[in-house]
Amino acid sequence: MFQYKCLNPISEVGLSIFDENYKEVDELNDADAVLVRSAAMHDMQDVPNLLAVARAGAGVNNIPVNDYAEKGIVVFNTPGANANGVKEMVIAGMLLSSRDLIGGNRWVEENKNNPDITKAMEKAKKAFAGTEIQKKKIGVIGLGAIGVLVANVARNLGMDVYGYDPYLSLKSAWNLSRSVHHVNSVDEIFEHCDFISVHVPLMDTTRNMVGREGIAKMKPTATILNFARNGLVDEDAVAEALQEGRLRHYVTDFPTPKVAAVDGVIAFPHLGASTEESEENCAVMAVEQVMDYLENGNIRNSVNFPNIDMGVCQTQGRIAILHRNIPNMLTRFTGMFSKDGINITEMSNKTKDNYSYAIFDLDSPIEEEAVNELKAIDGVLKVRVIK
Template sequence: MYKYKCLNPIAKIGLNKFNENFEVTDNVDDAEGILVRSAVMNDMEFSDKLLCIARAGAGVNNIPLDRCAEKGIVVFNTPGANANGVKEMVIAAMLLASRDIIGGVEWVKSNAGDPDIAKQAEKAKKKFAGTEIMGKKLGIIGLGAIGVRVANAAKQLGMDVYGYDPYLSVNAAWNLSSDVHHVTNLDDIFSKCDIITVHVPAMESTKGLIGQEAIAKMKKGVIILNLARDVLCDEEAVLAGLNSGKIRKYVTDFPNKTTAGHDNCIVIPHLGASTEESEDNCAVNAVMEMQDYLENGNISNSVNYPNVTMGVCTRPRIAIFHKNVANMITKFTKEFGDEGVNITDMMNKSKNDVAYTMMDFEEDIREETVKKLEAIDGVFRVRVVRQSL
C-alpha cells in the first residue's frame, strides 16, 4: 500500500483516481508521495520514505528541485492542465486594459444613489472610452501550452499576432496557427507590438525580462500583461514607464506593494488558473503521474528528472537515480553480470546533471545486489519497483 500526503486541498476528482493500492496519511514522514499546490517546501526536511512530489500546477518555485534530485525524489508538475483558464484570463486582461471597463464600473458604483444616473452616465462615459483589440499587434513571449492558446484565440479575435520562443516544441508548433508571425528576435516583439504578454518560466535568464532596456524599445502607449510570474517584469521600471506615459496599462496577476493601487496598474489576485476546471485538470494529472511512477517507475512531466517509460511493471524492475557521467551503465550491468542475472529490458535517459535508469529482469533482485548498486559513486538512490499484479 502506497501512502500519500496532501499539503494543500486537492480536487476530489483527482484523488478519486487513486486505485486501491493508495491511501492518504496525515503524517508527512510516512508518505511516499506528496501532492502540493502552493505550500512552500523549500525548507522542509524530507523522510527517506519520500519518493515523489506532484505539483498540481505548472510553477515549482516552492519546491527545492536540486535537493530533491540529489535524494532521488522525482518532482512532477502538470503543464497545460490550467492552460485554458490562464488563456481566458489573458483575453480578459487585454480587454480590461484596452477599454476602461473597471473605471466605468467604479463610476456606476459611486453614483448608485443618483436618481438621474442613466442620463449622467451618457455624459461620463467618454472618460472611460478605450480602444478595440481587433487589428492590434499582439506580442507573445513564450509559445508553450498557454502561449499557443493565447495566440490562436487572438487570431480568432482579429489580432495580428507575433510569437517568440527559441525553444518551440514540435507539439506546440503543430498546434500554433500558421497565421502567427514566429519571430526569432525579441526586439521585434518590443518594437512592433501594441500589446505584449509574457508566458515563460521564472529562471535566472528570464528574471527582469521586461525591464528598462526592453521598455525603451517599445511603442508609446504599449500595454504589458504578466500573468506568468511576477519576477519576469522589473516592476519599478514598469512604473517609471507608466508615469512617463510610455506604458498605457500594466496588468499583473501577482499583487504586491509595488503595483497594488498604482494608477494604470490592473492588479488581479492571482486568479489565472483559479477555475474549477483548471483545478480539476491539475489534480487528475498530478495523481495519474504519481500513481504511474510509484506503481511502475515511469516518469512523465518531471521537472528534475528525464521522462522515461517502460509500460506496466510485470517483471522484477529496478530504478536507479544517478549522476549523468560516463560509465555508469557499464558499472550497473557489471553488477548484474557478476550475479548471473539477465536484463530483459533497459532504458536510460539524462536531464542536465542527473540521469535515470530502469531495468527489467527475469528473476527477483537480491538485496545484496541493491546494496552494491547503492555503493557505486554517483548513485543517489536505488529503488526496487513493486510489480503490478
C-alpha cells in the first residue's frame, strides 16, 4: 500500500487514477509521495519516508529540489500539461495591450446608468483606439512546450514571428511552424519586435534576462509579455521605461508592488494555468508519473534526477539506486551483486548533473543483507526494492 498527501487541492480527474493500492493521508511524515501546486515546501525537510514529490505544473521554485536530491527524493513536474492555457493567456494579453479593451469596458461600467450611453460612447470611444496585431513582429524567447504554441498561433494570426532558443529540442523543432524566423541572439528580438514574449525557466542564467540594456534596444512602442516566471524581467528597468515613454506596455501574470500600480502595466493574478483543463492535465500527468515511479521505479520528467524507463519488471527482482554522480559507482554495485551470486538480467544507469540513477533487474529476489550493503556504499542516497 502506497500513501500520498496533497498539499494543495488537486483535480479529482487526476486523483481518480489512484487505485486500491493507494491511500491519501493527512500527515506528511506518513506519505510516500506528495502532490503539490503552490504550497511552499522549503521548510519541509524532515521527511524520512518521502520518496517522490510531484508538482502539478512546470515551476518548482516552491520545492527544495537540491535538498531533496540529497535525501534521494525525486521531484517531478508536468511540463506542457498547462501549455495551451498559458498560450491563450499570452494571446489575450497581447490583444489587451493592443486594443484598450480594459479601458473601454471600464468606461461602460462607469456609464452603465447613463440614459444617453449610446450617444456618449461614440464620442468616448476615441480614447480607446488601438492597433491590430496582424503583420506586427513578435519575438518568442524560449521555444519549449508553451513557446512553440505561442509562436505557431501568432503565425496563424498573421504575425511575423521570430524565435530564439539555443537549446531547441528535436520535439519542439518538429512542432514549430517553418515560417518562424530563427535568430541567434535575443538582441535581434529586442531591436526588431513589437511584442517580446518570454518562455524560459527561472535560473541564475535567466534572471533579469530582459533587463535595462535589452529594454534600451526596444522600440518605444514595444510590449513585453511575461507569463513564464517572476524574476525573468527587471521590474525596476521596466517601470522606468514605462514612466519615461520608452516602452508601451508590460503584460505580466506576476504582479508585484514594483509594477502593479505603474501606468502601462497590465497584470493578472497568476491565471495562466487557471483553467479546468490545465488543472486536470497537470493532475493526470503528476499522478501517472508518481505511480510509475513507486510501482516500477521509472522516472519521467524529474527536475533533479535523470529519466529512466525500464518498463514493468519481468524478472524475480528489481532494485533501484539513487546515487551521486561519482566514478566507479556501477563497478561497486555490480561487484556486490557478483559477490553475492546475484545475476543481472538487465540494467540501466543515467546521469543528470550531480546525480545518477541505476535500475537493475535480477533473476532472483534480493536479500535484506545485500540491500544494506548497497546502502552503505559511499555516494548512495537511497535504495529501493521494487520487486
